[in-house]
Amino acid sequence: MDLEDTLLMMPGPVPVAPRVLRAMSKPMINHRSAEFAGIYTDCREILSSVFQTKNNIFLLSGSGTAGMEAAVGSVAGSGDKVIAIENGKFGERFKDLAARYAEVVPLVFEWGLPIDLEMVKEKLEEGAKAITLVHNETSTGILNPASEIGKLAKKHDALFIMDGVTSLGGDDVKVDEWGVDIAIVGSQKCLAAPPGLAVVSVSEKAFEAMKSVSKKPYYNDLMAYKKSGDKPRPETPYTPAIPLFYALQEALHIVKEEGMEARIKRHRILSEAIRAAVAEMKIEMFPQLNEYSHYSNTISAMKAPEGIDGEDIKNDMKKRGVIIAGGQERLKSKIFRIGCMGNITARDVLSTIQQLEIVLNKRGYIESLGAGTEAATRVIDRV
Incomplete structure (x- = not known):
């Protein structure tokens, strides 16, 4: 490609x-x-x-x-x-x-x-x-x-x-x-x-x-x-x-031109949309939180579903034209990561979730398509 x-x-x-x-x-x-x-x-x-x-x-x-x-x-x-x-x-x-x-x-x-x-x-x-x-x-x-x-x-x-x-x-x-x-x-x-x-x-x-x-x-x-x-x-x-x-x-x-307040809000909404989508697909977030820690608003790290290598998800996404990241060093194969930083748009996020659903469907992890994309859309449409 x-x-x-x-x-x-x-x-x-x-x-x-x-x-x-x-x-x-x-x-x-x-x-x-x-x-x-x-x-x-x-x-x-x-x-x-x-x-x-x-x-x-x-x-x-x-x-x-x-x-x-x-x-x-x-x-x-x-x-x-x-x-x-x-x-x-x-x-x-x-x-x-x-x-x-x-x-x-x-x-x-x-x-x-x-x-x-x-x-x-x-x-x-x-x-x-x-x-x-x-x-x-x-x-x-x-x-x-x-x-x-x-x-x-x-x-x-x-x-x-x-x-x-x-x-x-x-x-x-x-x-x-x-x-x-x-x-x-x-x-x-x-x-x-x-x-x-x-x-x-x-x-x-x-x-x-x-x-x-x-x-x-x-x-x-x-x-x-x-x-x-x-x-x-x-x-x-x-x-x-x-x-x-x-x-x-x-x-x-x-x-x-965008303004920092609007820029921060956009990052937060789009990262929340990613988290909503993967939650709908029964994929767990990787980091564990306490009262002082939070999920990142510029990168989402998820556990690879049981039986699926995180590197395979990354490689499958690449074949479909979306470049995401895998885990580093000791986390390689265990997690995959989706970035949400810079001038990323809602369309970019929804396109990514759509392709992720296809990848997971082909791997036999989810039975049907659309639930994750709908969950992300609901978050985005609240604005």
């Missing part, structure tokens, strides 16, 4: 609007020019509303992981303790990144289980320079309690570093209100731009902490980004990926 005929319903990259793709074809410009400074400034201003922050915002040429490394490597060095919360693949990644720079205090929960805030409190009472959290853990489909972690971090004077890679731009993320010292988002997720840019917001408290770190990353040194970003004509410290900046600016204009 032609790639242009496929529907991307995975947790990033996401479909990119034609106007965003066209923006990438504009001529190259001097990255030290007033033209580039205007693009950079425009992006930062719109992103401030997405992050709900007054903190400094920087754009790095690199994926969300580059932003994660910049965050940890810039504030923590040898002898510093960093508490790394893990309940999924990307929490594990944060833990591994932190171990390259500092002394990691791992706080590990089984993938898909909620975070025990009492255990977080106990670790913070032992002392730490920083604590890391993946807000929206796409590997398991769970939304972790960022607000509560922020309160605990502030109480114990620890920096709060949050991976918002797959929540910022698609869910209600209150960086300043939650006390997030460094927050990260990736361009190819809810912002619906191509992969290759990471956006990082940094508090004054985090900048102060950086002064005591002697061996920060070179390319991803956030102090270098501050020095360049604070110039009368703002720029990046190193050559930026100019076509991606063109694309991100246009994608952010789409975000601004």
Whole structure:
């Protein structure tokens, strides 16, 4: 099947609007020019509303992981303790990144289980320079309690570093209100731009902490980004990926035109529609929740039905022109995941559910078609 005929319903990259793709074809410009400074400034201003922050915002040429490394490597060095919360693949990644720079205090929960805030409190009472959290853990489909972690971090004077890679731009993320010292988002997720840019917001408290770190990353040194970003004509410290900046600016204009409140509402309704559909098909959601955790509004992770391999569902969907995701590492074959981020529409969701019903019918799991699609439609039609 032609790639242009496929529907991307995975947790990033996401479909990119034609106007965003066209923006990438504009001529190259001097990255030290007033033209580039205007693009950079425009992006930062719109992103401030997405992050709900007054903190400094920087754009790095690199994926969300580059932003994660910049965050940890810039504030923590040898002898510093960093508490790394893990309940999924990307929490594990944060833990591994932190171990390259500092002394990691791992706080590990089984993938898909909620975070025990009492255990977080106990670790913070032992002392730490920083604590890391993946807000929206796409590997398991769970939304972790960022607000509560922020309160605990502030109480114990620890920096709060949050991976918002797959929540910022698609869910209600209150960086300043939650006390997030460094927050990260990736361009190819809810912002619906191509992969290759990471956006990082940094508090004054985090900048102060950086002064005591002697061996920060070179390319991803956030102090270098501050020095360049604070110039009368703002720029990046190193050559930026100019076509991606063109694309991100246009994608952010789409975000601004829709409005963050409407954008968040759309993500929530469409993810609720997916959950209603799979519930109608007697498919269980994978993550387990407690009073502080919620299902993700940008990715739905479901248990593969008994007797069916999650990878087979993913591959069957691909043959039908819909790209979804399977499980990662220890969860491979056990779950499958449907993304709902970026500029995804109700039609995209209903098309995905229709194809999923056909796949499960052919596999002998459901006897008839239509119930899941009807359940999703009822949710969407409530608006």
